[in-house]
Amino acid sequence: MILFALLLVIAPPASAQTIPLRPTIQAERIELKTTILQARQEFKTRVSQLRDARKKALVERINTRRCEVIQNRTAAMTRHLQTMTDILARVEQKAKEVDTSSAKTAIASARSAVDTLAATDCLLNITGRENQLRSEVAQSLQDLRAQFKSVHDQVQAARLATAQAVQSLAKTLPPE
Amino acid sequence: MNSKSTSFLMILALCAVIIVAAVIWLTPGKTGPDEMLLQLQQTQDDGGASDLDQLDNLTLDL
Secondary structure: OHHHHHHHHHOOOHHHHOOOHHHHHHHHHHHHHHHHHHHHHHHHHHHHOOOOHHHHHHHHHHHHHHHHHHHHHHHHHHHHHHHHHHHHHHHHHHOOOOOOHHHHHHHHHHHHHHHHHHHOOOOOOOOOOHHHHHHHHHHHHHHHHHHHHHHHHHHHHHHHHHHHHHHHHHHHOOOO | OHHHHHHHHHHHHHHHHHHHHHHHHHOOOOOOHHHHHHHHHOOOOOOOHHHHHHHHHHHOOO
16 A cells, blocks of 8 residues: 555656657757758759759749649548548447557558658759759659658558458448 | 426437437448448548659659
């Protein structure tokens, strides 16, 4: 009894561990915003170095579209992961014995990857040299394709794990 | 009489809520595994590959 009381006094509350993290997260966000603003300014400067007006307009168009694509893709994947989370909640509601832990882990991992992709700088990586412009833009898009594939694979893994949980649920339910 | 009719109405309303909940719960395809799998299927896409293909095509004009 005394030992239990001592444990209660010594053990810090769960919320106490999360409080010191907040300033760090805020600082990271401010740092990220500053980095993005700097990158935007740098990108504008590099685009302005291009002499060909047609190429300049095209690079800006590709850049804008690239940012839109990232925004749309991350929004869609976030929506899909939310659907999976909702489905898992329904699975748990219907049959508590169904193990949903691996699906939950897969969703959390995919969500983290999507968040990282959403937070990254969407700007094209160019030096402003006209003769290298095409290869630099192509490389930037190739990198994005690799990033998309990596995140998409994780979302697919989460979908598969959720489907397995649903199939387990189907086995526990009586036939109609 | 008033309190009796109020109680009766409350029981009636409760029954209606239970029946509606039961119908929603038992309606096949609404909340069952088949519907869940269908919903999961709808979350499938090309992962942005077509959007990137369009961007690649634009790059050719640079």
